[in-house]
Structure formats: structure tokens, C-alpha cells
Amino acid sequence: LNVVFITIDSLSKHFLKTYGQTVEFEVETPNLDRFAGKAAVFDNHYAGSLPCMPARREFFAGIQEFLWRPWGPMEPFDVPAALAARRSGIVTQLVTDHYHYFQHGSSGYFEDYGAFDFIRGHEYDAWKTTPKDPDGTLMRQILAGDPHNTRFMDRAQYARNAAHFTKEEDFLAPQVFARTAEWLKRNRGWEKWFLVVDSFDVHEPFHVPEPYASMYTDEDPNDPELTNWPYYGRIDEGQSALTERQLAFVRAQYAGKLTMVDRWFGRVLDALDELKMWDETAVIVTSDHGHFLGDHGWMGKPNAPLYNVLAATPLFIWHPGGARNGERTDALTSAVDLYATMLEAAGAEVPEHVHSRSLMPIVKGETDRHRNWALYGYWGSTVNVTDGRHTYLRPCRDDVDAYTYSTRMMNPHGWFVPPKPQKQAEAGRYLPYTDTPVWRYPEKSYTRHAEPLLFDIAEDPEQRENLAGRDPESEERMRRLLVEALRELRAPEEQYARLGLK
């Protein structure tokens, strides 16, 4: 089979009708809806390692990395999905505007494709140095400061990148999906192919053209008092504080961007229709994580507890031989499982050392159960587990360091900037899934909450009522499940001390 794997960054599933759409507007996503109607819909799917590039190491190397390492490169002992496909004689292509692939902190994520198409200009993509003085209204809306500094990742970069965006087709998601549809049309001659589409949208900045900018708000979308790129943090204090009006605008711009993404995603479905390729193509659509937009009082991803807004992600799989096409499954599944799934669908070999478990038995209707735990988190922070019924968010001790295990000396708390020499590093065969020696070096831990958080997501899907301390039986069961998962993965010993588990 041919395989198309599409990830739409920061796609919060509760904005989708397929998942109940518990938001204040009726966000139009007719193409995601039509694909969901055709595919198997996964109701209990979770992110693993967060945020962007850690999720991609799960997708494309099958490694649940956050217990060992932060955002970083593919490791020499990884077998990237594109490489595994190539070894099986499959033509491979990446279409993306996800500029993190090409920054400090990442490497090895695009090099194995037969070809890659990198669409430039999203967020901080180091693309343009002109205009020297970008448009003032956009600069104010994206909260940019002095545009004349030369430091890394300044917000003025986006104003420069977007300076020539005059029509919808110039924006990023339209380019990504239009070029994907074009690739499908031009590559019919190949017998087998593996296509990865990584759309950085719906990620911030939530800067969108009309009609989307006004689709869910009566505000003037160019009002310089209304930001479309708020700072991360609490919405009730500090740099990220927003008025109700400002927050409503941000949410409306996110919703508008989602509708724009959907429209152009539809071009890919249209191409598969026109080319009559559905019978020879598996299509997987997912996201790396959601995005807090005032939910639980937070904006963005960092620092907040890993509520399901962030951690429970959408997943749709179309397989021509699928037994669940047009149906839903509540089997518990994890982002890391997509690696083996896409390789098995493509007919490529799945390496044995990975943490990934193929979802093909679910897709083919051979089983209703897949895994009894899913782990998720950021490296150096809390560790979280679900059994599909409860979510248990375990804090870490700030005073017990986390360790990075990697062949690379990285900057564990500064992923996009130059790496730093890790002078305390030791080398050894520390990883349970490879005999390759790696560096091991400590960095400070940061918890996201002081006490455990426990939610019954069947009764309380929005996670409003913390049951920790009030439902000791469930709490103990989930604590044990966390230990079981850590043992099964052969997590490093210091994790137990960091998490207060012994």
C-alpha cells in the first residue's frame, strides 16, 4: 500500500465536531469531518513525548523519548520511518513548513526522505531579513519588540516572513496542502510511495487572512490592541494575562485558522478522489498535541499540567482493508504506535527495539484492546499516565535533577539555540533499547503542579474535579500503573526518585 501520514500541529480535538466540539463557536471543518466519516476514528488516543520534535521522534523513530531525553535529534541507533521505507524500495517524500526540523536542536528528521519540500516562513523560521521595519500593525498584534536586534527567534521574524502574504494561497497551510495534492498528481508513476505531510498550522501565530479572520468574531482583525500571538502562561496574570475580549479574539483566530487548514486539507482528499487512489492508499491523520487557549486558565503549552486539552489528540486512520472504516474505537492508543502502524501499512520492516505497537490489529478489527497504559509528558517534568478511564498526573520534585541520555550534548532547556558543552557528562551504555554508548548529564527538573492530579475522564471529560486524595482506590491503582509502565519501558532509576515513587 501507499501511505500518507498527515500531522496537523496543535490541533485541539475539542474544536472538532467529530470529537463533540465543546467550544463556543461552530467551527467549520467539513473536510476533517468527511475524512472522519470515512476512516476509523480513535476516541482514546494520547500524545507521548511533547512538544513538537519529541512527538516527531515518537512518530518517526518509534521511541518514547521523554523519560530519557528532551527535544533533540534523531539518534544514530534510531531507524527513521523514511529510512525503513527506503530500505523496502519505497519512494519517500516529506512536505512540511515545520521549520523546527531545520533548526538547532534537531537533525535527522528530513535527511532520509527521497525528497523533501520545505515551505518557508512559519513563526520564527529564519527566512527573511527584510523589510528591516516590518508592518507596524502586525508587529503590535504579534507582540514584537525592537525589530533591530539580532538575537535568536525574535517575533519580528514572523512579521518579515509574512510581509508578502497578500492572499490566502501565500499562507502556510494552503501551500503545504496544495503542494501535497500536486505531489500526488505528479507521482502516480511510482509503484509504492510513503508521503509524510507535516503542517505547522494550526500552531501560532494565529495570523490568518479573510474570510477566516472574521469568521468567528465581529472584531476588526487588524485591531492592534488584539493579539493573535499571545505569550505562554496563565491568562489571569503576568506576561500572558488577557482580557475576556482579547481571549475571545485569540480563540476566534485559532478557529479561523483551523477552518483555513481544513479547506486546504480538503484538496488532498479531493486529489485522492480524483486519482481514485483510496483502494491503494492508507491515510493517517493526527496531531502532535493540543493547545491551551484559556482552558484551565492557561495559554500555550509550557508550564501547565498536562490536561487532556494538550495530551488527548485526534487520530483517524483510513485503510482500504480496514474493518472499522466509518466507525469509532475506544481502544487506548499512543502517538508512538503510529511508527509501527505506518511501516506495517507500507509493507516495510518494523525494527524490534522500538516502543511502538502497530495499530493494524485494531484497524483490521482483529482486537478491541491495544494497550493498558499510555504515558505522556515533557522531559524533566511531570510524568503522566492514563488507562483510558482515568488520567493521573504525577508531579516531580524540583530538587532532584533529570538526566539527559543522548549521543549529543544538547541544551535541554533551550532547544532552538546553540547547544552547550555538558562538562558533567559521563558516557556509558545507559539505554535499555540500544547497546550504543551515550552521554548522560544532569539538568534541573521543573514540576508543573505540586500535588498529584487524578481525573475520571468518563465522568469528567473536561477534568474539572481532581479526585486525588478523594478516591484513594483509583489513585493507588493509577500510581501502580505508572510504576508498571516505567518498569515495562525500563525507565532510568532516577525517574522513581524524581517522581517520589520510592
Place this chain on the structure above:
Amino acid sequence: VDSTTRRKLLAGKLNGEEHPCLGRCGECYEGPFLVVDGESVAGESHKEILDRITSKGGDYS
């Protein structure tokens, strides 16, 4: 952040918090900074910035 400065920031009337990421990558790489009432204040060290803002007045002690 050194431990003495961390204690001063997190205790008392400053109402300070420490976070690993404030979404200010370039500033963070450039040098120490504190975000005070929503505005970034940069300096030689967190201690120096803290001393500077507390000496400017306001009941931060």
C-alpha cells in the same frame, strides 16, 4: 538562578514564579531576565536584576 535569589524571588511579597519556558527563546539565550508585571527586564544576573527592581521602590521586601 542561584539559590539565594530563587528564595528571594519565590518568597516574600514579590509573588514571583520560576518557569522553565516563557516563550522568549532569543532573550533567554542572550542572558538572564525577569518578567516584571508582564514586561521583560534584562541584566547581568538574576540577582542584579532583582536588586535593581527592588531598589527602585515598591514594597518587594
